[in-house]
Amino acid sequence: MSVRVGILGATGAVGQRFIQLLDDHPTFELAALTASDESAGKPYREAAKWRVDTPIPVDVAEMTVRRTDPDAVPDDLDLLFSSLPSGVAVDVEEDFARDGYVISSNSSNDRLAEDVPLTIPEINPGHLDLIEVQRDERGWDGALVKNPNCSTITMIPPLAALDEAFGLDRINVSTLQAVSGGGYSGVTSMEIIDNVLPHIGGEEDKMETESRKLLGDFDGAEIEWHDVDVAASCNRVPTLDGHLENAFVDLAEDDLEVSEIEDAMREFPGVDLPSAPNQLIHVFDDPERPQPRMDRMRGQGMQICVGGVQSTPHGVKFNCLAHNTVRGAAGASLLNGELLHENGYL
Structure with missing residues (x-):
């Protein structure tokens, strides 16, 4: 069964890498894209100045970009990938987690927070269990996981x-x-x-x-x-x-x-x-x-x-x-998303 995912900040450089890496993914189905209010409502091909070295996937090109707000995305998404600027992500990601969304984020905010896993699956997969501490302390059903710089x-x-x-x-x-x-x-x-x-x-x-x-x-x-x-x-x-x-x-x-x-x-x-x-x-x-x-x-x-x-x-x-933009950014978050799925957090 496919896992429905979305991308927060889908028009930027890392957001575009997410789209490239998710194309034909064996488990994850891309179901939602968000960006700034200026881009919301546009087809992705108009909202994003595509700079990745492969074409925009045809189905993604026609997807309508949504506002980066919990009220604007489907509530049946299993996982969100975030490539938001840290100044935006610091509040927005917590809003999504409070609404029950699980977020695998490349943004730099909260990487050092005591209750936020900073994870590389090959290095410290056990740190993912810090999610239970996070949920207890913050009182939310969602989760926030980070990959490093x-x-x-x-x-x-x-x-x-x-x-x-x-x-x-x-x-x-x-x-x-x-x-x-x-x-x-x-x-x-x-x-x-x-x-x-x-x-x-x-x-x-x-x-x-x-x-x-x-x-x-x-x-x-x-x-x-x-x-x-x-x-x-x-x-x-x-x-x-x-x-x-x-x-x-x-x-x-x-x-x-x-x-x-x-x-x-x-x-x-x-x-x-x-x-x-x-x-x-x-x-x-x-x-x-x-x-x-x-x-x-x-x-x-x-x-x-x-x-x-x-x-x-x-x-x-x-x-x-x-x-740096594959293993060091979008690919790192993607691996963390796969680890979240494997460990039953989705």
Whole structure:
């Protein structure tokens, strides 16, 4: 039986990725699209300036866009995906949850709230049970689940593999982030062509905090954050898609062989969900990989790529890459939606 889903904020860059990824989904049936009041009432093909590299699905093109309001969407939707701007989402998502809707959100608000699961299905699926705490504390029948920032989600799978095998002491990471991470109008051509922007507002704090919550332990009542020290430097570079990151990690164990480190990453288990890659982490032997243009679409954009693994006196350094609007945004929320379905929350 199909699961009826809707998208909040369907006309933006991440909303368009949701539509692309939901096309021909084996379980989810797209039944509602919402956007701003200016777009409401229009066919989607008129409301959205389509920028994804595949055509708008024919049935979606003619769907009427609705207002982003619980009174304006069907009450028989099983799941909502949210790509709303965080300033809007902070109130709107709670309105929908109070009305009984389950929301898998890519928006940055509430990611660090004590009763909101921040989830990557392959890393911390047990955190999803925080929904029961959320429902008790907030008195609603709906639920709000978040995926992490696109830069955080790029480094967390290899770090989780290292933590499980050897233990983490400290993480230093420098990012080279694609312009699509700022949205279509986020970075002008005059800013980024022949240039690198050595600051992305709020990004470093997201990486330094979200990572500790994701790697933490849930005891049935609350999440105890991981005690690892994290320091991030975030940079915008002139690539379209794909965040490349340079990680320098101190481990609890010293003097490890590169083969041990690579095996820990390669063997880290994935999940059996429709949109998950067969292998979560692909480790390159070629020190010149991964590269954004060459590798961002591995596993249909859902795989994490690692390369340049070298041992250091206190741990390891490596490069990692993920597609920021697929694995790092819409695809991450989609996987969380599939996890919600598998665990009986829909």
